[in-house]
């Protein structure tokens with residue numbers, strides 16, 4: 001059976017049961033996915049994505065507040081009482097090495113909880129795009145690229161990432177079948193591939209974050225294939241995928 005690629009341009013495009021048994025990449029370029037890659041590269045032990053601030057603070061108490069790092073954002077800024085916000089540049093070895101991170105963000109961590117029935121969940125963004133391909137294509141013939149979007153609406157940066165991933169999979173598997181959202185994503189990527197940083201700076205969330213002073217986050221997040229780290233979900237915890245062992 002040839003590979004099938006389904007893109008969800010917004011999370012609600014595909015019902016939760018659609019993910020069952022499939023290999024899913026959850027994409028949040030600005031910034032949850034990018035920050036998770038940065039955190040694991042900085043030596044974080046694991047990241048536990050939570051769908052709400054309440055869930056995160058409750059779990060921190062259960063695990064022992066002093067043993068975990070609470071991180072996340074609302075309206076792009078650090079949540080009161082949390083240790084870190086959601087800028088990938090905050091996830092340094094000093095801040096996260098050997099630590100368990102409890103992360104709550106507006107869109108990315110919520111989308112991750114939506115994909116919970118999948119056979120495999122990996123964290124996708126532009127900086128680790130190429131590294132995802134062998135892990136996804138090895139895990140299943142049915143691949144879903146789930147864009148986290150922005151409060152239920154389309155986000156250009158996630159669409160561009162889904163387009164790039166579609167192109168990379170199609171290059172490896174020319175017979176791969178696409179849904180219309182995958183075709184749209186691929187075409188939008190082809191239009192903007194030569195100026196990704198400029199395109200993302202102009203996006204709804206990109207221009208908002210730039211306005212808050214997070215321009216360097218956008219430059220960091222729009223360097224395709226700068227990382228070979230593949231974060232994978234195991235029992236509700238995101239850890240680094242060891243080469244050749246996605247499960």
Ligand code: MLT
Pocket residue numbers: 028030031032033073075076086105106107108109148209
């Ligand atoms: C999100 O999940 O919505 C984003 O990661 C938000 C952000 O970091 O600005």
